[in-house]
Amino acid sequence: MIRKGMKLYSILFGACPKCHQESMYTVKNPYILSDTLKINDHCSHCGTKYRMEPSFFYGSMYVSYGVGIAFALAAFVISYILFESSMIVAFISIVLTLLCFLPIIMRLSRNIWINLFMSYDKSLVKK
Known part of the structure; x- marks a missing residue:
């Protein structure tokens, strides 16, 4: 069970990495493409200040590469191994998966990146 106070909670839901009380993003829906990265x-x-320095989130590009590989690998395993499709179909499923999940991959990468530098502080949570 994922709950507030766990780093995974902040990563998956885009919550403030320090208090987990609100979303870092101005719009919760990542598929509103004009607002996907508005923070x-x-x-x-x-x-908590989310942009610690002007180009802080450039580092998330490195994380997005790994996250994209994970999504592509999952698409390959599902299409090629589970459904026993051809290599062309597997390639098409990888491309479609990456296109469909691009907004989620971008946000997930930013969430992972900021959570590498900040940790949950339970003293900030008012009861």
């Missing part, structure tokens, strides 16, 4: 300046609950 709040800071957390309104705990005041």
Whole structure:
């Protein structure tokens, strides 16, 4: 069970890495493409600044490569091994998977990147 206080919670749901009380993103739906990467300046609950430096999230590009490989590998295993399709169909399924999940991959990469540098602080959560 994934719950607040776990790093995985912040990574999967895009919650503030310090308090887990609100989303880092201005719009929760990643498929509104014009707003996919729009992020709040800071957390309104705990005041955590999301952009520690001007080009902080450039590092998430390295993470997105690994996340994209994981999605592509999953698409390959499902299409080629489970459904026993041809190599061409497997390739097409990889491309379609990466295109369909691109907004999620971009957000997931940013979430992983910021969570490498920040940790949950339970003292920030008001009971």
